[in-house]
Amino acid sequence: MTPFGSDPEQLRNFTGHVPLFPLPDAVLFPNALLPLMIFEPRYRQMVADALAGDGLIAMALLKPGWEDSYETKSAPIRSTVCIGRIASSKLLPDGRYQIVLEGLTRAEILDEDQSSSEYRVARTELCPDMPTGLSRDERLRRQRELLVGFQQVAAGCDFDRTFHDSLDADLPLGGLCDVIAYSLPLEPEVAQSILEETDVAARSLLVLDELRNCIGSGVGRPSVFPPPYSLN
Template identity: 30%
Template sequence: MQVGNKSYRTVADVPEQVPVFPLSGALLLPGAQLPLNIFEPRYLAMFDDALVSDRVIGIIQPALENGGNSPGPVKDLCSVGCLGRITSLGETGDGRYVITLGGICRFRVLEELSQDGRPYRVCAIAPFGSDLDAADDGADVDRKALLDSFRAYLDANNLEADWSSVERASTVSLVNSLSMMSPYGPAEKQALLEAGDTKTRAETLVAITEIALARDGDDYDRVLQ
């Protein structure tokens, strides 16, 4: 996995301890990019420290309610997040950072570590080594089903897309981009994050979209036809 100027080929290339940024409803996936607007002092300090270190931050959701996430070692956080490398940073002049994170790999939280005076949280993690393997090219994804559900969602909500760009996108990029931009809630975003591979993530996204469309009306089947 190449993210910015850094290659992550094995779990040895990934830090064992990372600062974590709890962010409800946020989804970062390997190989994708997440823009962030940072203004809280503790997170400004976190990114300052990351910039002079390995530039890696863990994006993770707060623990989900109603049993949406299996209990992990840190009870107020989901058990799985995604590592991101700071690939760009801009200063706004009013104390904020505008940052882009490039997704490296998912991780499982092992334990929370002592803050040692830091205003932000740090966790020991176990990275998902399979995310660093380029073998998953999405070849077994039902791309037509994915695009049909995407088109149905756009039609149902009177939205448009740049279809020429969609058609040119690789299947992995398409699945990850649609998953990240999808307007679903924290539980759905966590399910997309924890999907085992690109095929499973695509199937999960299609299923969530079908449920959302069915909930909003009975026109889904007609739209797909």
């Protein structure tokens, strides 16, 4: 994993078409790692196809009311997704997959392929971060505010070496916002609102607000990083 600076080679030949993995409670951010346990047959096939191809999967958040149509290819989803690359995978004896998805970039769904595949495939457009409009001093001050707030929230938590290396890196403001947001115990809709914000200055204010909420309420994040495997 290359912290906070996706390797452009990973998306150099990206066609815009990517399989969709809609879940009701998982929001992936660029530069974050999401462990997933894949057990539904359609998503086992999706992972197998991705591993045989470019290794890319887009995580999408299901909208409220998804329950009745979850088994179909028309369950309502948010249009902003995070495209991830399968960083590691393990095929279990019973056919399930354990994978770790590394977030690469935001993207917007333009439409979906009406293919015969068991899973959904979207045509997407990449969404790069917008310039902050902040001066260098303002940007550095915002970064310090984020790091100080996160240190307060995360005091006593157990993080692996990868996470510490990432925070110690020379982070752009947008990347710092993404990793902190991913690490906070946010409701999925709140996390999604941060994912949808491509204006880095505005995103940093959203993350600062959530840090203050966590500090004020005394609610921290889970004590283990990376998080345990999410079930599809």
